[in-house]
Amino acid sequence: MYKRNPSYVILFIALFSSFLFFSPSSAHNKSHQASSLHKSYKGIFSKIYAFGDSYTDTGNAQLLAGSSYTNKPINQSCDGRLVIDFLCESLSIPPLPPYKSTSANFSSGVNFAVAGSSGFAGHKTSHPLIWKEESANLQTQVAWFKKFLEEVECKGKTTSSCQAELENALFWIGPMGVDDYGHSIWSSISHDMRLTEMSVHYICKLIQTLLDSGAKYIVVQGLPPVGCLPCGLSSSPMHDRDKTGCAATANSAIMIHNQILQKKLADFRTKYATRTILYADYWNAYMTILMNPTKFNFQEPFKACCGAGGGKLNFNFSLLCGSKGTSTCDDPGKYINWDGIHLTEAMYRQLANLLLNQGFCQPVFDKLIQNKSGM
Numbered sequence: 001m002y003k004r005n006p007s008y009v010i011l012f013i014a015l016f017s018s019f020l021f022f023s024p025s026s027a028h029n030k031s032h033q034a035s036s037l038h039k040s041y042k043g044i045f046s047k048i049y050a051f052g053d054s055y056t057d058t059g060n061a062q063l064l065a066g067s068s069y070t071n072k073p074i075n076q077s078c079d080g081r082l083v084i085d086f087l088c089e090s091l092s093i094p095p096l097p098p099y100k101s102t103s104a105n106f107s108s109g110v111n112f113a114v115a116g117s118s119g120f121a122g123h124k125t126s127h128p129l130i131w132k133e134e135s136a137n138l139q140t141q142v143a144w145f146k147k148f149l150e151e152v153e154c155k156g157k158t159t160s161s162c163q164a165e166l167e168n169a170l171f172w173i174g175p176m177g178v179d180d181y182g183h184s185i186w187s188s189i190s191h192d193m194r195l196t197e198m199s200v201h202y203i204c205k206l207i208q209t210l211l212d213s214g215a216k217y218i219v220v221q222g223l224p225p226v227g228c229l230p231c232g233l234s235s236s237p238m239h240d241r242d243k244t245g246c247a248a249t250a251n252s253a254i255m256i257h258n259q260i261l262q263k264k265l266a267d268f269r270t271k272y273a274t275r276t277i278l279y280a281d282y283w284n285a286y287m288t289i290l291m292n293p294t295k296f297n298f299q300e301p302f303k304a305c306c307g308a309g310g311g312k313l314n315f316n317f318s319l320l321c322g323s324k325g326t327s328t329c330d331d332p333g334k335y336i337n338w339d340g341i342h343l344t345e346a347m348y349r350q351l352a353n354l355l356l357n358q359g360f361c362q363p364v365f366d367k368l369i370q371n372k373s374g375m
Contacts, residue, residue: 041092044372048169049145049170049171055342056083060114078338113141117141139202145210162214171217177199181250195253200257203220211268216275216276218276222262224282228290235250258281280355285354285360286351289354300329302337305329
């Protein structure tokens with residue numbers, strides 16, 4: 001069990017005022033449009049390799065649980081498409097098939113992300129799905145990736161030719177660690193910097209593996225403000241609120257995680273100057289929408305579309321979306337939250353727009369496109 005560390009609280013106070021509403025200068029000065037994606041990067045990349053948890057999983061969890069896979073999104077944790085799907089759309093690439101699909105065409109890339117995935121081994125998942133095998137974690141995804149290279153991507157190829165293939169692919173690391181923080185926050189287990197250090201450490205191990213394999217273009221998403229989700233709000237006392245109405249204690253851990261992750265990415269950029277490594281600022285993109293939801297066509301910034309209990313949050317840990325006794329709102333497009341833990345397709349669309357088109361990557365996503373196309 002983790003214990004609260006006084007130094008952790010001090011660090012949170014120091015970071016809170018400067019980091020909570022920090023946004024990239026290029027994004028801060030723009031008028032953010034609530035429209036759908038308006039840029040096309042067709043032909044820039046022909047393959048994407050994705051990693052992460054339920055915010056990026058397009059089917060691995062269901063396949064591990066025994067569900068069949070079709071060509072349509074089957075995310076039980078969303079009413080439709082995710083950020084990774086809008087990324088594929090922007091690049092004119094078919095939706096990424098999950099690695100665990102035995103009949104998928106992997107010519108355009110693979111999605112190794114799996115819902116409920118922990119950032120490190122030995123941490124039990126709080127995800128409602130039950131796998132047929134041991135709960136997958138980030139190290140599992142690394143093993144899947146290496147196995148895929150050996151049995152599919154690099155089979156029959158020389159090391160140099162395989163590396164050349166990977167150099168032309170886009171590697172997308174979705175949010176990783178939400179379940180780790182959620183396990184401590186939702187079960188009222190206090191934590192110290194060890195959780196953050198371990199979580200970021202394993203993300204860096206994944207990045208190093210990708211770089212060693214030849215990856216030249218990598219995007220790493222930060223974590224969303226979990227304290228603004230119904231699950232985080234319902235697990236915190238009413239006095240634990242910041243000026244946005246979110247759970248302050250829950251968000252403090254996420255902020256520090258993102259801050260440390262950004263510093264590690266800066267180190268990678270220094271060491272690998274010829275590679276392009278972006279930080280996708282999920283936190284500030286989310287907060288930009290939350291601070292002005294009507295501008296992005298949202299009417300319910302906190303309430304879950306699918307759940308039970310009604311009220312301001314419509315969320316109950318004992319009755320998650322899909323359980324008997326739950327119901328779904330008439331128009332998910334007006335909601336930021338889908339099931340109290342995950343987001344709606346409408347929210348993922350807006351987040352993708354901010355990340356890809358509105359400057360919420362550091363450096364901006366256009367910089368990666370320019371580097372790849374040699375502009």
